[in-house]
Amino acid sequence: MLRETHLKINLDHLEHNVQSIQEYCHEDVILGAVLKANAYGHGAKYISKALFDYGIDHFLVATLVEAVELRRYNKDYKIIVMGHTPDIYLKEVIHHQLIPTLFSLEQAITLNDLCRKNDSQMAIHLKIETGFNRLGMQINDNTVNDIKAIHELSHIHIQGIFTHLALKDKASDMRQFDKFMALVTQLENENVSIPIKHVCDSISMVLYPSCHLNMIRIGALLYGLESEEKGILDVKPVLSMHTKLSHKKQILKGSTLSYGNRWRAKEDTLIGTLPFGYADGYPRNLYQKGQVKINHKFYPIVGVICMDQCMIDLGDDDISFDENVTIIGEDLPVSQIAHLANTNKNEIVCRMALRVPRVYIKNNEIKYIDNPLVGEI
Ligand SMILES: *Cc1c(COP(=O)(O)O)cnc(C)c1O
Numbered sequence: 001m002l003r004e005t006h007l008k009i010n011l012d013h014l015e016h017n018v019q020s021i022q023e024y025c026h027e028d029v030i031l032g033a034v035l036k037a038n039a040y041g042h043g044a045k046y047i048s049k050a051l052f053d054y055g056i057d058h059f060l061v062a063t064l065v066e067a068v069e070l071r072r073y074n075k076d077y078k079i080i081v082m083g084h085t086p087d088i089y090l091k092e093v094i095h096h097q098l099i100p101t102l103f104s105l106e107q108a109i110t111l112n113d114l115c116r117k118n119d120s121q122m123a124i125h126l127k128i129e130t131g132f133n134r135l136g137m138q139i140n141d142n143t144v145n146d147i148k149a150i151h152e153l154s155h156i157h158i159q160g161i162f163t164h165l166a167l168k169d170k171a172s173d174m175r176q177f178d179k180f181m182a183l184v185t186q187l188e189n190e191n192v193s194i195p196i197k198h199v200c201d202s203i204s205m206v207l208y209p210s211c212h213l214n215m216i217r218i219g220a221l222l223y224g225l226e227s228e229e230k231g232i233l234d235v236k237p238v239l240s241m242h243t244k245l246s247h248k249k250q251i252l253k254g255s256t257l258s259y260g261n262r263w264r265a266k267e268d269t270l271i272g273t274l275p276f277g278y279a280d281g282y283p284r285n286l287y288q289k290g291q292v293k294i295n296h297k298f299y300p301i302v303g304v305i306c307m308d309q310c311m312i313d314l315g316d317d318d319i320s321f322d323e324n325v326t327i328i329g330e331d332l333p334v335s336q337i338a339h340l341a342n343t344n345k346n347e348i349v350c351r352m353a354l355r356v357p358r359v360y361i362k363n364n365e366i367k368y369i370d371n372p373l374v375g376e377i
Contacts, residue, residue, distance in 0.1 A: 035217030041352035115155035240329030258303030
């Protein structure tokens with residue numbers, strides 16, 4: 001690994017989560033796996049490979065760069081870019097055979113012209129605005145005609161149509177859903193039938209089984225990150241974070257440590273130094289709140305968390321340098337860290353840095369080690 005601080009990615013848990021999600025949905029529903037932000041920090045390369053082995057081939061990302069990365073791994077992935085792709089990059093979309101999200105007739109015409117010049121056919125998904133007010137075609141008197149015009153373009157095939165829910169409350173989410181379905185019905189009445197319709201992310205998939213349509217876009221739940229408040233499915237956390245002590249020292253009562261010497265020992269104690277910090281993705285604002293677990297026991301992080309290191313108070317426990325230190329994992333779930341850091345679970349995992357090696361576990365054995373900064377080991 002070249003480093004003790006690492007993320008352990010449990011592919012058995014990933015497979016378990018896929019099964020739980022598939023059991024919850026009708027068998028005709030396509031499980032679209034959301035792999036944006038490096039698969040929520042879990043590593044898009046091996047997560048996509050593992051999912052593909054489980055029979056999943058629809059992958060969704062936010063940006064063109066993420067899509068181009070995935071394309072390097074497999075020519076058979078169906079890769080949907082959910083965000084906006086500026087016109088200047090559309091030729092890359094064609095070149096890499098990606099599926100872009102469009103939300104204007106103008107861009108569809110631009111893409112169609114490019115496809116004609118390239119003598120290629122493209123599948124696209126259309127995004128519809130229903131109440132999130134982020135991206136999407138506004139629904140007004142022109143919408144049906146605009147979509148009909150896109151439908152008639154010679155080199156573009158509207159493969160999918162979707163919207164995104166704000167998850168405010170059930171009534172408001174259903175208003176969004178109904179607005180979307182009314183448009184779909186209007187289009188079908190005009191003989192524009194679009195094969196794949198999708199609305200649900202992880203939370204709405206659990207809350208609204210009647211809204212699954214024929215595809216769902218699942219990120220958080222795949223990785224075992226659940227919204228306890230908003231519905232429970234049997235999923236297991238895929239990611240954990242571990243390290244080992246890099247240094248130990250006995251300090252006297254009254255000694256201080258780290259930047260600003262802001263922490264002072266109330267009594268003589270043993271201080272352990274750990275080789276991880278906020279540049280690895282651990283939130284710096286866990287100062288005075290964070291803890292790690294060694295041998296079933298918790299130890300508080302003391303002093304300001306540095307970019308690459310932090311200190312823990314070991315008290316009287318002379319922990320061996322070989323001992324596993326859990327930073328995130330059993331009894332230290334992502335949800336707890338997110339809560340202490342005043343953010344959500346997705347932010348904690350998606351900020352995990354590339355300099356942290358990922359170790360992929362399958363059947364309790366190391367299957368791959370990925371160290372993006374140095375390439376294949
Ligand atoms: C990120 C994203 C998702 C996945 O959301 P989860 O809550 O992680 O399942 C689905 N749809 C869109 C449009 C997204 O941007």
